[in-house]
Amino acid sequence: MPADCLFCRIAAGELPAHKVYEDDAILAFLDLHPIREGHALVIPKDHHIWFEDLPEALATRVTSCAQAIARGMKRIYGVERVSMFYTGIHVPHAHAHVVPMHHIHDVTSLEYLKDGPEKFSAPPQLPPERMARIASELGETLS
Ligand SMILES: [Zn+2]
Numbered sequence: 001m002p003a004d005c006l007f008c009r010i011a012a013g014e015l016p017a018h019k020v021y022e023d024d025a026i027l028a029f030l031d032l033h034p035i036r037e038g039h040a041l042v043i044p045k046d047h048h049i050w051f052e053d054l055p056e057a058l059a060t061r062v063t064s065c066a067q068a069i070a071r072g073m074k075r076i077y078g079v080e081r082v083s084m085f086y087t088g089i090h091v092p093h094a095h096a097h098v099v100p101m102h103h104i105h106d107v108t109s110l111e112y113l114k115d116g117p118e119k120f121s122a123p124p125q126l127p128p129e130r131m132a133r134i135a136s137e138l139g140e141t142l143s
Pocket of ligand 1: 002008
């Protein structure tokens with residue numbers, strides 16, 4: 001584990017956190033700067049920088065934990081939806097954000113905000129031939 005990794009230190013118990021869940025491989029704790037009350041982070045205890053590099057079984061455990069937290073958030077906060085996302089921003093140790101969605105733009109993009117915070121704007125569509133090329137290029141990276 002890198003000695004200077006904040007989340008490795010939290011996972012090792014060297015730094016405090018408001019823990020929500022913990023087992024041998026996974027830790028969930030509250031984000032120190034919550035978008036909404038309950039905003040949690042789910043991390044693998046092992047150090048991996050990017051979510052796409054997580055072993056599949058570990059990624060599944062992070063997702064399963066986030067699902068359980070989401071079901072709890074729906075009960076506690078009465079929200080219709082909970083968002084889960086990886087951004088790779090701030091701490092270079094893969095972490096999934098889990099946020100109860102009280103507003104459509106609690107987790108959003110400038111593209112979706114173009115017509116103001118009460119609207120959910122649809123970004124422009126791309127020409128079909130370009131979409132086909134993009135799908136083909138991405139698909140080729142999977143084979
Ligand atoms: Zn780490």
